[in-house]
Amino acid sequence: GGVFSTWANEELAAGDVIEVMNPQGAFTAKVRTTAMNDPQGIVNDQLEANPRARLVAFAAGSGITPVMAIATTTLASSPDATFELVYSNRSTVDVMFAEEIGDLKDRYPDRFTVHHILSRENRTSPLHTGRIDDEKLSLMLDRMLGAGDVEEWFLCGPFDLVQTARDELKDRGVPEERVRFELFTTGKPTTPAGQQGRDIEVRADEPTFDINFTLDGSSATVESPRSARETVLNAALRKRPDVPFACAGGVCGTCRAKLVSGSCDMDENFALEPDEVEAGYILTCQSRPTSDAVEVDFDA
Numbered sequence: 001g002g003v004f005s006t007w008a009n010e011e012l013a014a015g016d017v018i019e020v021m022n023p024q025g026a027f028t029a030k031v032r033t034t035a036m037n038d039p040q041g042i043v044n045d046q047l048e049a050n051p052r053a054r055l056v057a058f059a060a061g062s063g064i065t066p067v068m069a070i071a072t073t074t075l076a077s078s079p080d081a082t083f084e085l086v087y088s089n090r091s092t093v094d095v096m097f098a099e100e101i102g103d104l105k106d107r108y109p110d111r112f113t114v115h116h117i118l119s120r121e122n123r124t125s126p127l128h129t130g131r132i133d134d135e136k137l138s139l140m141l142d143r144m145l146g147a148g149d150v151e152e153w154f155l156c157g158p159f160d161l162v163q164t165a166r167d168e169l170k171d172r173g174v175p176e177e178r179v180r181f182e183l184f185t186t187g188k189p190t191t192p193a194g195q196q197g198r199d200i201e202v203r204a205d206e207p208t209f210d211i212n213f214t215l216d217g218s219s220a221t222v223e224s225p226r227s228a229r230e231t232v233l234n235a236a237l238r239k240r241p242d243v244p245f246a247c248a249g250g251v252c253g254t255c256r257a258k259l260v261s262g263s264c265d266m267d268e269n270f271a272l273e274p275d276e277v278e279a280g281y282i283l284t285c286q287s288r289p290t291s292d293a294v295e296v297d298f299d300a
């Protein structure tokens with residue numbers, strides 16, 4: 001039922017060509033910046049400083065996808081680092097990458113550990129059975145993992161799981177910068193993802209915000225009626241359909257731009273790091289102008 005998957009299944013045919021964006025986002029291991037996520041090929045020396053770094057990931061369902069890439073890369077490139085994965089699914093048949101996870105266990109028996117948690121199947125240990133709520137998570141941290149000496153935590157899955165884990169780690173004094181996360185959605189059904197692409201008519205006599213944006217080196221200005229309360233992204237899309245966005249819910253960071261002048265209110269932010277916000281970046285899918293004129297740069 002997804003927008004893209006439905007289109008891909010029903011419309012896409014062999015021989016079709018589609019234009020895609022670069023991979024992007026911040027859900028990568030800081031301990032090992034690879035040439036792939038750093039085009040300059042600069043290798044972070046943090047792992048050299050702590051070659052025995054311990055990394056721990058919580059993934060649920062298809063949230064395993066980026067986590068597999070991070071685990072595989074880190075284990076291959078850092079001979080002494082360890083990776084522990086807590087992977088939650090409904091039942092055994094739902095486990096994605098089962099074979100690849102098995103391969104990692106075979107290849108790195110001392111450095112890779114996986115804990116499968118199944119919500120609708122009974123496993124021998126109660127800790128491995130049922131949904132991961134705050135109580136179970138707390139027990140896992142106490143008995144299975146322990147929150148100390150972890151270089152980086154990776155969380156990827158539905159909002160509730162990620163938020164529960166973030167809160168618990170925070171309560172245990174884990175510094176924010178050691179916790180990396182990626183969400184599927186904000187879990188808020190009220191978030192109007194369909195807001196993007198909203199058609200808005202601008203009447204000549206009504207007060208507007210002026211939104212100026214730069215994308216791929218060219219700039220444009222669009223008028224946004226004050227009464228419409230539209231996002232910067234929505235306004236920009238009315239002018240240029242190639243303005244980048246994906247989730248429209250404040251979780252992926254694809255619509256990120258730098259606020260060059262003016263001011264905005266940003267609703268949700270589950271994608272920008274505190275230093276990016278500090279540096280003036282906004283999620284345009286979540287930001288509405290609060291000053292007469294706003295200038296944003298998608299290239300910055």
Ligand code: FES
Pocket residue numbers: 244245246247248249250251252253254255256271283284285286
């Ligand atoms: S489009 Fe995903 S955060 Fe804006």
